[in-house]
Amino acid sequence: MKERRLLMIPGPIEFTDEVLDEMSKPTLSHLDPAFIEEFGQALEKMRRVWLAPHGQPFAVAGSGTLAMELAAANITEPGDNVLVVHTGYFSDRMADIFRLHGANVDIVPSAVGDLPGPEAIRAQLKAKKYKALSVTHVDTSTGVRADVKNLAAAARETGALVVVDGVCAVAGEELRMEDWGVDIALTASQKAIGVPPGLALLVASEKALAAFNARKTPVRAYYCDWQYWLPVMQAYEARKPAYFGTPPVNLVRALNVSLAQILIEGIDARFMRHARNARAFRAGLSAIGLTYVPVREELYANTLTAAYYPEGVDAGLLSRIAEEGVVLAGGLHPSIKTKYFRIGHMGMSDASEILATLGAIERGLAKSGYAFDAGAAVAAAQAVYKKL
Amino acid sequence: MKERRLLMIPGPIEFTDEVLDEMSKPTLSHLDPAFIEEFGQALEKMRRVWLAPHGQPFAVAGSGTLAMELAAANITEPGDNVLVVHTGYFSDRMADIFRLHGANVDIVPSAVGDLPGPEAIRAQLKAKKYKALSVTHVDTSTGVRADVKNLAAAARETGALVVVDGVCAVAGEELRMEDWGVDIALTASQKAIGVPPGLALLVASEKALAAFNARKTPVRAYYCDWQYWLPVMQAYEARKPAYFGTPPVNLVRALNVSLAQILIEGIDARFMRHARNARAFRAGLSAIGLTYVPVREELYANTLTAAYYPEGVDAGLLSRIAEEGVVLAGGLHPSIKTKYFRIGHMGMSDASEILATLGAIERGLAKSGYAFDAGAAVAAAQAVYKKL
Numbered sequence A, B: 001m002k003e004r005r006l007l008m009i010p011g012p013i014e015f016t017d018e019v020l021d022e023m024s025k026p027t028l029s030h031l032d033p034a035f036i037e038e039f040g041q042a043l044e045k046m047r048r049v050w051l052a053p054h055g056q057p058f059a060v061a062g063s064g065t066l067a068m069e070l071a072a073a074n075i076t077e078p079g080d081n082v083l084v085v086h087t088g089y090f091s092d093r094m095a096d097i098f099r100l101h102g103a104n105v106d107i108v109p110s111a112v113g114d115l116p117g118p119e120a121i122r123a124q125l126k127a128k129k130y131k132a133l134s135v136t137h138v139d140t141s142t143g144v145r146a147d148v149k150n151l152a153a154a155a156r157e158t159g160a161l162v163v164v165d166g167v168c169a170v171a172g173e174e175l176r177m178e179d180w181g182v183d184i185a186l187t188a189s190q191k192a193i194g195v196p197p198g199l200a201l202l203v204a205s206e207k208a209l210a211a212f213n214a215r216k217t218p219v220r221a222y223y224c225d226w227q228y229w230l231p232v233m234q235a236y237e238a239r240k241p242a243y244f245g246t247p248p249v250n251l252v253r254a255l256n257v258s259l260a261q262i263l264i265e266g267i268d269a270r271f272m273r274h275a276r277n278a279r280a281f282r283a284g285l286s287a288i289g290l291t292y293v294p295v296r297e298e299l300y301a302n303t304l305t306a307a308y309y310p311e312g313v314d315a316g317l318l319s320r321i322a323e324e325g326v327v328l329a330g331g332l333h334p335s336i337k338t339k340y341f342r343i344g345h346m347g348m349s350d351a352s353e354i355l356a357t358l359g360a361i362e363r364g365l366a367k368s369g370y371a372f373d374a375g376a377a378v379a380a381a382q383a384v385y386k387k388l
Helices: A017-023 A033-049 A064-075 A089-100 A118-127 A148-158 A206-213 A226-237 A249-265 A267-287 A316-323 A351-367 A376-387 B017-023 B033-049 B064-075 B089-100 B118-127 B148-158 B206-213 B226-237 B249-265 B267-287 B316-323 B351-367 B376-387
Strands: A056-061 A081-085 A104-108 A132-136 A161-165 A184-188 A199-204 A304-308 A340-344 B056-061 B081-085 B104-108 B132-136 B161-165 B184-188 B199-204 B304-308 B340-344
Touching (some): A033 A249, A056 A064, A056 A226, A064 A089, A064 A199, A064 A206, A064 A226, A081 A089, A081 A118, A089 A104, A118 A148, A132 A148, A148 A161, A199 A249, A206 A226, A249 A267, A267 A304, A267 A351, A316 A351, B033 B199, B033 B249, B056 B249, B064 B161, B064 B184, B064 B226, B081 B089, B081 B118, B089 B161, B104 B118, B118 B148, B199 B206, B206 B226, B267 B304, B267 B351, B351 B376
Parallel strands (some): A081 A104, A081 A132, B161 B184
Antiparallel strands (some): A304 A340
16 A cells, blocks of 8 residues: 555645755755855746746745745835725735735725625725735635736726735736735745745745835835845846845745756746646535535635535545545634635646545545546546546 | 756755655555544654654645744744844845844844854843744854753743744754753754655743743744644544644655654664764865865854865866766855855764765865865765774
């Protein structure tokens, strides 16, 4: 029996062998010319993956939550108005971080699994002068995906900065940072970027940097302050040594490898692959009667599915699926936590992982006493792949 | 010719094969029972390595600078008085972080390579009511080591919390956190702890947690706030799942392996080995006429040596030494940056690495035109090892 299980949670995900091999290479000095070259390359590649030719990339040791604070702390000054689009647990967290850094936060509310309507957001954007609009691209807690393109367009009309928490999205969901006028797009390494956890990643637009440069008050968090990181990122890209904090050398080298793999696939091909995997996966779940936390199909994410346990099945399902070789995640949104589970399908995962996951879910459901047409999930997914 | 060079800088250091192998293991879910067990073990081992049986360990994705802010941000409230012992670049940074979090910072000054006298520190501690005394155990910029034991005793008499920046010290220099009455001792993974960079590590005393719990104002930095991390650390130690930010799974597993290796050696044996290596290394450098940034022998650190380039030799020496197979670090303290270099001798390094390093330094100096008795450095170091 294999000890190793397939990791299909919304991060950390499965990583490629090349990325994992990079992790265990003897650590170079952070000022070694070879590492400076690799860090410089990684920053350049971030710009290409984010589709932000004029963006300023940052890669800092930390989790996705640090990336959220790296965004909010640097563009917020006390008294600024910030509008947060409510999507779930992570939009609430973003609101908390903006508030801590002095913002007056307004939230456009929505029910669990839903998004506020674009009209409500547009109306609120016009009702007050906002420094920034904050959108969680895919809320990891609900699997709800926001329409970043149109929300960004609405915000730009009002002059507000557009901050996208792309933790469960960047390099999986379509994001055209510069075309869409997004000012900050952030993520964490262990999601669709395909690198073990420990790197907070962010790209800032020229407009975001201008807002930072125009600050009248100091940034409140030392480790988050762009004034320290900006010269370091610029130096590495110019292939010059610089120091603020020791970069996580092994993770940065792994990032460089993963970004190269992403660019070899091609960012558009990657978006399409994620969309196809998501379609196939949900065709499978739907075929055996499961339903989703997002309330409408247009809200379904390509990186993550949040599905309700069917009638008569509880969270014990997850350990049965784990016994079948696939690790999935439980609920996270406090109001429905015990009623649903989450499956990540991002990064390198493809038809093989999707079918393996659906197979394990079928076997787990069968062991849980749920009645369904055995094989229907894998067959339905396979039908989606055949069509293409 | 070997491509691989020996990394003898003050972090990242050389890591053991077992630690590096752990880095590339397929990433587990942060909620996988196997990972919960390993994280829990790592936290328990931190308490043993810090010699703090009642301490509360924290391990968070980030650099040593984050560890510094994880200390300062949680115990400082606006208007608190904090006294900083001046040691160099890193005590200045600690002062900046305390200030950002609202402290009125007083600094007991010293010249480069020196420490303020204990009488001056004692007098200042009595002159005002201080919330905390901050001491950099070994300042990575100068190789100056502070007498933490006696400074902590002086601070305790006044009721001040004792914060030790142990980034270049913990698990290398003698630190008996609980016996000495230290309230926070922090470090980064890539130093004497022996894990690739990316983990900020800290142990807080019961008194430090009490000060945190008695806060009347919120912590100003979200990612640093113990209110979020404390329940997570407590849960992992209780072998229960918890979430705030995704832990850097591969680094935490590597930490668990490295801490096990440290405890197998024994913490006292490890302190003595570091002291012996430092003695042997400096016997070598002294035998060929080099002098040190710390102005007195009692200030010499066991983890790091900061030595002046000899007359007629400049920073070009470092690339010549690198060509000979050993990577060393340049100066960091702004006022003497181009005049000295730094050698880390911590973690797994022993007689073999010390001799290899001294040999490369000799050959580099010879290529730089410096006149000395060839072989004198390695012979002097070897004599120290022979005596033991």
